[in-house]
Amino acid sequence: MSAVIQSEREALLSVNNIEVIYDHVILVLRGVSLEVMKGGVVALLGANGAGKSTTLKAISNLLGAERGDVTKGSITFQGEDVQSLSPNELVRRGVIQVMEGRHCFEHLTVEENLLTGAYTRTDGRSRVAEDLDLVYQYFPRLKERRTSQAGYTSGGEQQMIAVGRALMARPAVILLDEPSMGLAPQLVEEIFEIVKRLNEDEGVTFLLAEQNTMMALRYSNYGYILENGRVVMDGEASALAENEDVKEFYLGVSGDDRRSFRNVKAYRRRKRWLS
Amino acid sequence: MAFDLFLLEVVISGLMTGVMYSLVALGFVLIFKASGVFNFAQGVLALFAALALYDFLAEDGWFFAVFGFTLPVWLAIPATALIMIFLAWVIERAVLRFLVKQEEIILFMATIGLAFVLEGLGDLLFGSDVKPLDIGIPQGASDLLLDNFNLYVEKLEIVAAATAAVLVTALAIFFQKTRVGRALRAVADDHQAALSVGISLNKIWVIVWSVSGIVALVAGIMWGSKSGVQFSLSLIALKALPVLILGGFTSVPGAIVGGLIIGVGEKLAEVYVGPLVGGAIENWFAYVLALGFLLFRPQGLFGERIIERV
Numbered sequence: 152m153s154a155v156i157q158s159e160r161e162a163l164l165s166v167n168n169i170e171v172i173y174d175h176v177i178l179v180l181r182g183v184s185l186e187v188m189k190g191g192v193v194a195l196l197g198a199n200g201a202g203k204s205t206t207l208k209a210i211s212n213l214l215g216a217e218r219g220d221v222t223k224g225s226i227t228f229q230g231e232d233v234q235s236l237s238p239n240e241l242v243r244r245g246v247i248q249v250m251e252g253r254h255c256f257e258h259l260t261v262e263e264n265l266l267t268g269a270y271t272r273t274d275g276r277s278r279v280a281e282d283l284d285l286v287y288q289y290f291p292r293l294k295e296r297r298t299s300q301a302g303y304t305s306g307g308e309q310q311m312i313a314v315g316r317a318l319m320a321r322p323a324v325i326l327l328d329e330p331s332m333g334l335a336p337q338l339v340e341e342i343f344e345i346v347k348r349l350n351e352d353e354g355v356t357f358l359l360a361e362q363n364t365m366m367a368l369r370y371s372n373y374g375y376i377l378e379n380g381r382v383v384m385d386g387e388a389s390a391l392a393e394n395e396d397v398k399e400f401y402l403g404v405s406g407d408d409r410r411s412f413r414n415v416k417a418y419r420r421r422k423r424w425l426s
Numbered sequence: 427m428a429f430d431l432f433l434l435e436v437v438i439s440g441l442m443t444g445v446m447y448s449l450v451a452l453g454f455v456l457i458f459k460a461s462g463v464f465n466f467a468q469g470v471l472a473l474f475a476a477l478a479l480y481d482f483l484a485e486d487g488w489f490f491a492v493f494g495f496t497l498p499v500w501l502a503i504p505a506t507a508l509i510m511i512f513l514a515w516v517i518e519r520a521v522l523r524f525l526v527k528q529e530e531i532i533l534f535m536a537t538i539g540l541a542f543v544l545e546g547l548g549d550l551l552f553g554s555d556v557k558p559l560d561i562g563i564p565q566g567a568s569d570l571l572l573d574n575f576n577l578y579v580e581k582l583e584i585v586a587a588a589t590a591a592v593l594v595t596a597l598a599i600f601f602q603k604t605r606v607g608r609a610l611r612a613v614a615d616d617h618q619a620a621l622s623v624g625i626s627l628n629k630i631w632v633i634v635w636s637v638s639g640i641v642a643l644v645a646g647i648m649w650g651s652k653s654g655v656q657f658s659l660s661l662i663a664l665k666a667l668p669v670l671i672l673g674g675f676t677s678v679p680g681a682i683v684g685g686l687i688i689g690v691g692e693k694l695a696e697v698y699v700g701p702l703v704g705g706a707i708e709n710w711f712a713y714v715l716a717l718g719f720l721l722f723r724p725q726g727l728f729g730e731r732i733i734e735r736v
């Protein structure tokens with residue numbers, strides 16, 4: 152165990168063989184390991200119910216609110232064990248999650264939503280105001296709508312609010328859960344472009360869960376494929392994108408999140424045969 | 427003319443009773459919005475606050491027995507506020523924290539338990555006799571209104587209304603303009619998302635229960651000054667229920683307006699309809715009105731608009 156940690160000392164975030172159980176009985180993750188290098192964009196891929204969101208919530212410790220428990224394994228951030236930290240402390244240290252389905256505060260204005268992201272900060276109003284400007288530079292559309300109630304903004308704008316709100320915490324790593332969900336392809340592209348710019352220009356590290364495999368692989372440098380609560384494949388994003396299995400499984404359906412059961416079965420069969 | 431003046435007096439006295447209902451309902455709404463908990467103990471909180479305040483002021487209280495002096499009013503009120511904050515902290519530590527993941531009905535039952543514990547504690551510590559609360563609010567009718575308009579209005583009622591107005595304004599500013607107020611509204615909207623941006627729910631609960639405790643203190647002071655600190659104070663909590671149904675459980679303005687409507691409505695009904703049916707309408711009017719609302723407008727007058735996009 153310690154040898155593993157030694158060899159991974161470059162990792163910003165590392166998840167070591169975790170098992171997650173909901174409600175004390177539902178075993179959902181059966182030993183997931185992954186690592187995220189500083190400055191990387193890592194994709195966490197897999198079909199519905201594979202355990203992507205659960206993995207992210209295990210890291211951000213939002214599982215507790217859903218009666219989920221990490222029963223085995225460990226999670227380290229910057230070399231420190233962070234499993235027992237509350238979401239509040241994790242956000243302070245630079246780990247923040249953008250939840251699936253965006254979860255904006257509907258009755259707050261766009262700007263108030265963004266400001267809630269700065270809740271844990273103690274570096275003063277003027278620094279927060281600077282970052283608000285920065286977020287508006289990345290998302291000019293939010294600036295136009297700053298006084299509208301978030302509940303009345305479009306799905307794309309809500310995704311921007313959710314990402315912008317996380318940025319306001321000045322995070323080291325953002326755990327981004329299905330940013331493409333329910334968005335038109337063009338908007339998905341726009342969001343991913345911004346993720347790329349944030350990664351390159353602001354140095355934000357991303358771990359992103361996606362069903363939109365090809366799009367996610369295009370914008371990331373490493374990927375993990377999750378199935379039934381286990382990592383079944385991982386590798387450089389470019390290699391995964393070229394991999395025949397991945398292609399067969401995801402090609403032609405990459406823009407659409409509905410996948411036929413036959414495809415899934417063929418993939419499973421092949422997987423079993425491979426391993 | 428005289429008739430109209432009488433009507434006006436009835437309306438004003440109804441408004442003043444309504445302010446009391448509003449204050450108690452306000453405490454309910456704050457806690458309900460932030461945590462989804464229906465706090466049955468809100469009325470008892472007002473009673474407890476009034477008892478504690480009385481204790482600081484009176485020579486037959488514990489404070490006097492221990493320290494040998496009583497506190498002046500300007501110190502006793504902040505001291506009681508501190509006690510309410512401490513109580514909020516204890517409630518979070520001892521009750522809420524362990525029940526958060528339970529069903530709402532369990533939390534509701536916990537607050538019923540809390541109401542009885544607090545009431546029992548109040549009885550044990552301070553005794554159940556009626557205690558006159560005098561914090562120096564002038565008594566009797568306002569001479570100004572009586573002389574100029576021939577209108578009989580109690581000074582106490584004017585003070586109560588003004589205090590309530592100041593309190594509500596302060597709360598509105600707190601909610602709209604401060605970082606913690608914003609966090610409170612965020613939690614009310616989506617507590618998971620609030621958690622995800624690092625807002626600590628435990629801390630927020632202590633804050634809302636403290637704010638509700640202070641609102642309860644104001645209600646307790648007003649009610650206690652009017653009719654003495656007595657255990658029937660906790661019964662106004664029951665009147666807050668129809669107020670909430672009328673105003674909507676999540677609406678601060680709803681709590682205020684609902685309280686005023688019920689206060690005025692029941693006084694008017696008592697005076698004008700009462701004689702026809704043999705009186706005592708005041709006791710049940712609010713519930714009948716609430717029933718009507720449940721049938722025709724269950725979200726209340728100001729129930730939070732449910733945002734639905736198409």
Ligand SMILES: Nc1ncnc2c1ncn2[C@@H]1O[C@H](COP(=O)(O)OP(=O)(O)OP(=O)(O)O)[C@@H](O)[C@H]1O
Pocket residue numbers: 173174177179197198199200201202203204205206217218219251362
């Ligand atoms: N709170 C919960 N209680 C019980 N089971 C849960 C809970 N949340 C998720 N699960 C189960 O855990 C499994 C993994 O869910 P998870 O949300 O992590 O999948 P996912 O990969 O994010 O899927 P999707 O692409 O649909 O978002 C599913 O079978 C789901 O039913």
Ligand SMILES: [Mg+2]
Pocket residue numbers: 203204205251328329
């Ligand atoms: Mg998911």
